[in-house]
Amino acid sequence: MTATAVRNSLDLIGNTPLVLLKGPSEAAGCEIWGKCEFANPGASVKDRAALWIVRDAEARGELKPGGTVVEGTAGNTGIGIALVANALGYKTVIVMPDNQSKEKMDTLRALGAQLVLVPPTKFSDPAHFVHTSRRLAEETEGAVWANQFDNVANRKAHIESTAPEIWEQMGGRIDGFTCAAGTGGTIAGVGLGLKEFDENIRIALTDPHGAALYNYYANGELLAEGSSVAEGIGQGRITANLEGAPIDTQFRISDEQGLEWVSRLLSEEGLCLGLSSGINVAGAVALGQQLVAEGRKDVRVATILCDTGFRYLSSLYNADWLASKGLPVFPWLRAAE
Ligand code: PMP
Numbered sequence: 001m002t003a004t005a006v007r008n009s010l011d012l013i014g015n016t017p018l019v020l021l022k023g024p025s026e027a028a029g030c031e032i033w034g035k036c037e038f039a040n041p042g043a044s045v046k047d048r049a050a051l052w053i054v055r056d057a058e059a060r061g062e063l064k065p066g067g068t069v070v071e072g073t074a075g076n077t078g079i080g081i082a083l084v085a086n087a088l089g090y091k092t093v094i095v096m097p098d099n100q101s102k103e104k105m106d107t108l109r110a111l112g113a114q115l116v117l118v119p120p121t122k123f124s125d126p127a128h129f130v131h132t133s134r135r136l137a138e139e140t141e142g143a144v145w146a147n148q149f150d151n152v153a154n155r156k157a158h159i160e161s162t163a164p165e166i167w168e169q170m171g172g173r174i175d176g177f178t179c180a181a182g183t184g185g186t187i188a189g190v191g192l193g194l195k196e197f198d199e200n201i202r203i204a205l206t207d208p209h210g211a212a213l214y215n216y217y218a219n220g221e222l223l224a225e226g227s228s229v230a231e232g233i234g235q236g237r238i239t240a241n242l243e244g245a246p247i248d249t250q251f252r253i254s255d256e257q258g259l260e261w262v263s264r265l266l267s268e269e270g271l272c273l274g275l276s277s278g279i280n281v282a283g284a285v286a287l288g289q290q291l292v293a294e295g296r297k298d299v300r301v302a303t304i305l306c307d308t309g310f311r312y313l314s315s316l317y318n319a320d321w322l323a324s325k326g327l328p329v330f331p332w333l334r335a336a337e
Pocket of ligand 1: 075076
């Protein structure tokens with residue numbers, strides 16, 4: 001692999017490596033590839049959305065020198081925005097629910113963002129973090145609201161960068177792509193982008209429990225069942241980013257299934273990831289198995305390794321926390337007790 005040299009720190013966003021995942025490939029009976037989004041400067045897939053949203057606000061003339069970017073976010077988008085804003089001389093204000101991981105909050109503060117914590121509540125409540133962030137942006141002089149859920153600059157990042165990178169890295173030989181949706185920017189953007197290269201690439205939504213999209217794509221009804229502790233994914237409505245997303249099929253994956261892959265990817269392949277990555281990999285295995293069962297040969301599926309597990313040391317990688325959620329504790333954490 002050729003290592004790159006860049007003149008501008010923002011050019012470190014994107015162009016992430018793609019890795020063949022051994023365990024998942026064996027389980028699926030085909031090749032499962034993971035796009036290493038944890039390799040972005042902010043250690044998540046959301047750096048791309050942050051960069052595209054900020055550049056779009058500049059291009060529209062809304063964000064001027066010395067201005068402020070305000071966003072409501074479960075964390076990763078805020079981290080991406082804070083880094084991009086620092087690099088371009090803007091201030092960052094982040095509104096997030098107070099039930100998110102401590103690491104994300106500490107990280108945002110460490111990066112210089114002003115953090116506003118609000119209690120978690122339903123989307124229809126005006127006190128929801130998304131609405132709070134919009135109001136703050138309206139009330140703050142020189143501020144723009146990033147609006148990651150309904151600002152399609154988010155999915156454009158994946159149409160213009162993630163999808164062509166995957167296509168090129170796989171040498172144009174890809175049968176399926178899947179990932180979960182938070183804003184839906186990744187699944188919609190990569191889906192639309194890949195279909196531009198080959199409309200036969202099967203795009204599958206991998207939905208966690210507690211989200212409404214699985215039922216929407218399966219039966220046309222937004223209906224949530226169960227719950228999930230996964231951060232950053234699980235959507236209850238069709239955001240502007242999800243409108244027109246080319247979803248061909250869908251899988252519903254439990255936290256236990258996702259955790260099994262988080263555990264195996266770390267212990268067998270040395271990849272320390274968050275739960276949304278584990279859920280994505282479980283979905284990719286299901287999609288691979290589906291394509292293989294149809295008699296296709298040399299099947300290749302790609303998914304997203306969304307963020308680093310180092311962001312979840314006090315939750316996903318903590319025996320007490322896992323036990324308190326009734327989730328299986330990783331064997332090596334049990335041994336340390
Ligand atoms: N995984 C994690 C950890 C995230 O923070 C996000 C962003 N909300 C996603 C997955 C989903 O990405 P998207 O918003 O593009 O649907």
